[in-house]
Each structure stands twice: as C-alpha cells, then as structure tokens.
Amino acid sequence: MEYFFCAATRGLYPGNATGDAIGQPVVKITKERYIELAGKQLDVDEDGNPIEFVPPSFRAGAADVDAERDRRIDGGIEFQGVTFQSRATDRENIAGAAQLGFMAVVSGAQPGDLRWSNADVDFAWIASDNSLVPMDAQTVVAFGKAAAERKQALIFAARQLKDMESIPADYTDDKWWP
Structure with a gap:
C-alpha cells in the first residue's frame, strides 16, 4: 500500500x-x-x-503584565495580619480615611483613641472577611501608607518585568511580585 x-x-x-x-x-x-x-x-x-504543526508558544506582552499587576492591586492588601479589599473604590476609601486620620493626628488625636473620627462611635474598618477591625488615627494613617506602598511596589515589579528582554512565561508566579 x-x-x-x-x-x-x-x-x-x-x-x-x-x-x-x-x-x-x-x-x-x-x-x-x-x-x-x-x-x-x-x-x-x-x-x-x-x-x-507546532502552535506558536504564548509570549506575554506588556498588556499581560499590566493585567496581572492590576489583578494583584485589586486582589486585597494585608495589613497587620488582616486582609482588606483593595479595589479602586476601596483604595479611594482607604486614602480618604488616612487623610482624615492624619488630620486627627495633627489635631492631637492620641494613640489608642478609637473615637478620633466620631466621639460617639469607635472607628473600625471592615476586613475582607467582613469583620470589624478597630483602628486609631495613627493606625489608619499607617494603613493608608501601606496600601499606597503596596500598589507602588506592584507597579514597579510590573515595570521590571516589562523591562526584561523577554517577559518570563511564568510572569504570574509570586516569585516576580512583592
């Protein structure tokens, strides 16, 4: 045959x-x-x-790295052992609270004072698990700083990946990200 x-x-x-x-x-x-x-x-x-036929292998580009960066930015932030949501609106709320906390510190709010924002209610932030996490003004300022630093670290990690001659195939692996 x-x-x-x-x-x-x-x-x-x-x-x-x-x-x-x-x-x-x-x-x-x-x-x-x-x-x-x-x-x-x-x-x-x-x-x-x-x-x-050998299909072309996937080659990650800058847009893929940006998508992974954004996923990680929006994927939550750990602060003092607790995970908090960190989507765009969450980051806006965190930044606003940090600004109010800073104003309270400048106005004399003392560490441990949970009523720095409202004299009738202890200030607390809602964690990802829906639990309330009490925070004094100094802690809220530190929380805002940590959220901003986390986002910045992810942005710079993405920049390093995009600056490489070839973006690694495993660019989504935690080893490339803070």
Whole structure:
C-alpha cells in the first residue's frame, strides 16, 4: 500500500490516492511517516512535505503584565495580619480615611483613641472577611501608607518585568511580585 500527503488539505491518504482522486497535488510518503503523523495536526515544510504543526508558544506582552499587576492591586492588601479589599473604590476609601486620620493626628488625636473620627462611635474598618477591625488615627494613617506602598511596589515589579528582554512565561508566579 502507498501513502500520500496533500499540502492543500493538510491530509494523509492511504491507498491509491492520486492528485486526480483528491483534486489536489499529493506527495508520496513512507508508511512509517504516515504512522508517525496520523492523528496529528499537520503543516507543510518549504518542500511541500508534511510536518507536525507546532502552535506558536504564548509570549506575554506588556498588556499581560499590566493585567496581572492590576489583578494583584485589586486582589486585597494585608495589613497587620488582616486582609482588606483593595479595589479602586476601596483604595479611594482607604486614602480618604488616612487623610482624615492624619488630620486627627495633627489635631492631637492620641494613640489608642478609637473615637478620633466620631466621639460617639469607635472607628473600625471592615476586613475582607467582613469583620470589624478597630483602628486609631495613627493606625489608619499607617494603613493608608501601606496600601499606597503596596500598589507602588506592584507597579514597579510590573515595570521590571516589562523591562526584561523577554517577559518570563511564568510572569504570574509570586516569585516576580512583592
């Protein structure tokens, strides 16, 4: 039995295949090559012979790194052993509270005073697990600073990845990120 390959159809044909029977030119191949390539996605080399198709490997680009950076920025921040949400609105709220906390410190709020924001209610921030975390003004300022520093560290880590000659395939691995 003879075996053939048609470049136009990227198909293998056993038997008495001819260009006339298939409607396209064919090249004869060995039985071993036919068995080797059967069931695989095929491509054509420069001489019209069959080769196994190898899809191009994924190459991460700057947009991929930016997406991972943004995912990490929005993925929460750990502060004093507690995880807090850190989406854009959360970061805006944290920054606003830190600003109020700073104003309270400048106005004389003392460490440990949980009523620095409202004389009738202890100040607390809601953690990712929905628990209330009491914070004095100094702690809220430190929380805001930590959130800003975390975002900045992720931005610079992304910049380092994008500055590499080739972005590593495992750019999403924690080893590349703070």
